[in-house]
Amino acid sequence: MSLAAVRYEAVRVLPPPPEKQDATSLSNGAVDNRSPVIQETFQTVIPNGATVARVTARLSDDDYYVKRVVENPPQPSKKASAVNRYWDISGRKYDGVYPIDFHLVLSGQEFHDGGIATSGRTEMALSVRGAFTSEDIDRRIHDEWRSLRRRVESALNSCRERPGILEHGSTQRLIADLLESGRLAPDLAAQLIEQIRAEFGLYE
Structure with a gap:
């Protein structure tokens, strides 16, 4: 029996999950539902609807398909002037016929003064996932991971408060x-x- 016609397919998840998965589970298309690791913290970026809108608009302009944006209800923090925010964003981009899925989590604290959001801190967690059948496609997934990360970082940096505006207190x-x-x-x-x-x- 010849295996020449069999095409090997595996799934690349970037960054790698916290616990290494065996190659068999990945090649069978198992989905890793664990949250991606925190990549970067953006001071003076308020994790509110305006920030999420700017990020998703930037992705849409760059031909990313944003499939889902879910906001968890704001939660009070231990600090009286702070509110915890959490947004879950997922979508996809096609490289030819190959889809590359992304999962973006924006979370952090929104600081209030007199009921008005004056500043904040946003944490970004980003991961991509794509199937590959060759080293070339695997390389494209790595390139897309780096490209997507730069785009999200650029959008978040553009949301920073004016220079000199510091965290309240x-x-x-x-x-x-x-x-x-x-x-x-x-x-x-x-x-x-x-x-x-x-x-x-x-x-x-």
Whole structure:
């Protein structure tokens, strides 16, 4: 019996799952439902609907098909001024007749001041999955993984708040840390806080 007509097919998942799967399970088309690992954190990017809309619009403009966008209900954080956000996005892009699926998770915290979102922090988790029958197609999946990651990072970076906008209360916490460590005198710390409040109109 000749096996010359048999075509080998395997599934490439990038980045690799946390626990290595055996080649048999992948070649049989098993689906890995575990969440992708956290790739990067974007400070001063609010994980809200506007950010998700910009990311999905960028992907659509680059010929990616966004199949699903699911938002988990916002959850209160341990911090009174913070809200936890979570978005699950999935889609596909075709390389010829070969589909490459992607799974993107945007999560993080949205910081509020007086009921208005003033800043945030977004974490990006991204993975791609595609079947391949040759080294050339496998290489294309790797290239698509890198290309997709650059596009998402670029879209998220464009959502950053204006320079100088910091996480709510971060300056006051920095002054408190310097004071506690003895690197800042108490009277100077009080002067700095008073000057910041006067300059930006932050009065209780």
